[in-house]
Amino acid sequence: MNFSYYPGCTLKTKAKELDMYARKSAEALGVTMEELENWQCCGAVYPMAEDEIATKLSAVRALAAAKEKKQDLLTLCSACHHVLKRVNDDMKNNEYIRTRANNYLKLDEAYEGETNVVHYLEMLRDTVGFDNLKKAVVNPLKGRKIGAFYGCLLLRPSGVMAFDNAENPTIIEDFIKAIGATPVVFPCRNECCGGYIAMDDKAAAQKQVERIMDSAVEHGAEELITACPLCMYNLDANATCHKLPVRYFTELLAEALGVK
Amino acid sequence: MQVNEKKGEFKPTIVAFCCNWCSYAGADLAGTSRLSYPANVKIIRVPCSCRVNPMFILRAFQRGADGVILCGCHPGDCHYSTGNYYARRRMTMLFSMLDYLGIDRKRTRVEWVSAAEGTKFAAVMNDFAQTITELGENVKLGDLRCKE
């Protein structure tokens, strides 16, 4: 199984573990991740205004590159996944944006949203299959009580992201079960971590994190996992009273597969 | 074909056959909802889409129509149970025949419009009129004797 892979800038710097463990695990699972050549930063946030074309172009380039290779585009960072998926949706369904973006890019063949954008977790669920993943686990994380923190970007808006039930998701819990640990469902798992507001208003971000941590601790989580470097930062650096260890899900995956 | 003399633009003649129970009512609903579509669409009421003999459609083309559209109830919703299925099969045959004759099949169309779909009726007519306007005058099938 070969995928085009879009790592994104954070995975090359502050979130190297997220990337490294994903690659090792993929290898163990027989999935080939071919990093796109010359990818550029996706912009980290999806530009919502209709007239924002230029800020979407780097995403379109990545999508078109995957199309050329006739591969699905694999993502790992929640923010990159969000931006690529939504821009792809625009290229498919928004004629205005599609025309303008193609006019700018002057590709050999116009890009019209042909590429499938697949998150690493979706790849585990749909391509590998959680049952097969379970079989591949050599070091089940028995007895560990793990809370899945989804955040916003993977789930919403559900009409476009189509990742899971946005209000009651189960994919990461299913993942946790597959690697042999016990998932702890807590209500605030799809709340916002505070996001980029941490740059401007640390107190506001701390408030968000507290609420999430409270909820996770109360429901019995002993550690949290996430797919998003920004969630990781906020949960880790801006947690005030309760502090649970937070890890990237790929790290636990690698651990379970014995490739850490 | 009618040419608006003031503007000199091409205004196609479009005949719409509408079944009494769904599509004609849908057209009424478009009217009640004040949803406009081009005035060159003229509706002929028939009891059911299956009443429309492909001959009528050819006749319309012969007499100078530029487009003919047949509207009936949605499959499964025919007031007479199965009439629209007959219509669909007959029109499929007609399409192949028109292909064979070298007539652009875009000049004829079958659409299912329910009595509740005033919006759809207007949208379909706007779209069809647009298509026909782009296709231009029906030269090939028009009977020259019928001109003038």
Place this chain on the structure above:
Amino acid sequence: MQRIGVFVCWCGSNIAATVDVAAVAEAMKNEPGVVYTTDYQYMCSEGGQSRIKQAIKDYNLTGIVVCSCSPRMHEATFRKTAVAAGLNPYMVEIANIREHCSWIHKDKEEATEKAVILARTAVAKLMLNAPLTSGTSPVIKRALVIGGGIAGIQTALDIADAGYEVDIVEKRPTIGGRMAQLDKTFPTLDCAACILTPKMVDAASNEKITLYTYSEVESVKGFVGNFSAKIRKKARFVDATKCTGCAVCTEKCPSRKAKNEFNMGLNNRGAIYIPFAQAIPNVATIDPEYCIHAKTGKCGICQKNCSAGAIDFDQKDEIIEREYGAIVMATGFQPIKLDNFEEFGYAQYPDVVTSLEFERLMNAAGPTKGTLLRPSDLSHPKTLVFVQCVGSRCSADAKDGKPYCSKICCMYTAKHAMLVREKYPDTDVHVFYIDVRTPGKNFDEFQRRAVEQYGVDYIKGMVGKVTKKGDKLMVQGSDLLNNEQITIAADMVILATAIEPDPSAKQIASLLTASIDTNNWMTEAHAKLRPVESPTAGVFLSGVCQGPKDVPETVAQASAAASKVIGLLSKDHMVTNPCVAQSNELLCNGCTTCEKVCPYGAIEYKDKPIVGPGVPRGTIRRVAEVNPAICQGCGACTVACPSGAMDLKGFTNRQIMAEVDAICK
């Protein structure tokens, strides 16, 4: 030669503002066959009609064209006018210059030009019209009511009262429907069972009414006055004539996995069950999906315990075929599924319930025997939050909700809030509302009482998310009037869930060829003037199948539907549509193609003596004959006929061709 009069209606300004009516009348003067034209403000009015009648006499007209609104609106009116002036009603054609012209075009010149063409088309058709005479067909004096809730019961009782036979077909094992599940009814708060069960008994004991419970309509054929239906009476595996309803079997049954539908799945029932104590018929039913005997052939505990010997594991479905003059839809509603509204946590937290579940939790015959206990830990809830408009009033491009207002939720929420406060004065009750919609006699007074007397806290705003903290449900929402975001720590959350038509309605509607709207509600023949009739003749609408309604409205509509049915059944004969197919026996070659396409079986082949020019005397040929009482006039045969013998009266080949020609001229 025809002598045609053309009458152009202004419809006040509806037509006249966009169509130059005088110009249309003037243009028609030059059409062949036209001898008189005029225009008038309201042709359908008394004055307009008398003008038409006068003109028919004065000018000796043989036919009239009325340029006015849709024929679906006033064709019948003008036909009557023509008859009054001595014309055949089928010598009337309508040019629809309102719905198809003045209302959709803005440019007066363009609209007038179109109106002229439409009028000319109608004249061209009328030139070829021939007088038609209606036939008659007998009316079967029996009605079928599909659905045995309060709507179906009321309709059946009224029809039976008028002396006609009625059959009720109910898919569940008992009649009673949704109303039987309710606790109290607004605005008077009398108990639903107290007012419903006597009606159920009346229906069961009325000698004119036959109940087919646990039965479904499988197919319907025929037409108004003359339907025939196949009803599948599903096997109960219990002999209804022997069962005494003692319910011993239901207690002994070891299978306890089936969700109790009557209690909205809040508890389980046996595989053999009687839905509720006052069920009618009071007969047990075995659910084969959960019956251990049905699955394994072992068990039979119910059989051993049945002193009446009523258990019959070999019972088979039974098919009943019956003929009916009229059919009434009374298929009711269900609450929508809440899968797409998980922000309220319905699937995650057992103490988040729908309003119908709450009815059962408050009901003395419910799973908690009428004591309000929350499902998770059976404790008394102290703080209750009601959320209105869950799944109602959603835009079509939003989530999977319904675009309409479910209409009953404001009132039943006020009722629930009031009942809780009355029974448990130590509770705090909050209601999140967007609007409070309480039109109805004594309705607003009722809601005000909930606030003023019972101290229910109404909060203008909507709940954004429900989460769990400890044993509390944290209900986060907006309080718009105080411009605040608030969080209430609640013990229970009750969702006023949108209602939708029962899923059976869609399938039954298609059996009846009756139309439904985009939300699967049954369509009325006229939204305002014929609200209880379906556009399909002989099919009538009772209760919520036509749109959300409360009990009083449902009963009113049920009786209205009954009166329409009685009106139909009181006739011995129906006047049939004269626009039927007719075969020209001289041209018919006996191929039987038409017979195969006819959906009604109206065409028969018969040996007939053929008399005509060029036909040798004494010739007998096998030719098609249309039964005009059965033919519905769809015209499928006319197109299929290879010899051109088949034509449709009122819509002949020549007439339609003439219309085509007139439009393309």
Place this chain on the structure above:
Amino acid sequence: MHDTNKDMAEQVIRMSGVNPRKCMKCGKCSGTCPAYDEMEYHPHQFVAMVEKGRIEELMASKSLYKCLSCFACVERCPRNVEPAKLVEAVRLLVIRQQGKNYLKAEDLPALLDEKIPQQALVSAMRKYSK
């Protein structure tokens, strides 16, 4: 309505692709917003004020920079109004003006701590400046 306000309202509607008239004023957006307490004007007010053309007031408000773009209001709105898009459009109206960046590149070093990921920097720059 003030003329510039009216023009700006039209611009906001065009940029955001949001039709504020679809709003039925239920307040669910504000009921669900995690940044509600930080905001002077709340999501439902953004919709109402854009509809009424009160753009200048919104442009002057710090609320513009408090939206987390978490899409909770977008996800849960029963009328699919998408209030977050309005917040973004009004913010763009401000920061696209010369010298009106909310966050300037030279401010960044002071805000950095060791752990801050690129994603946060890029997001903040994209959201707060042009």
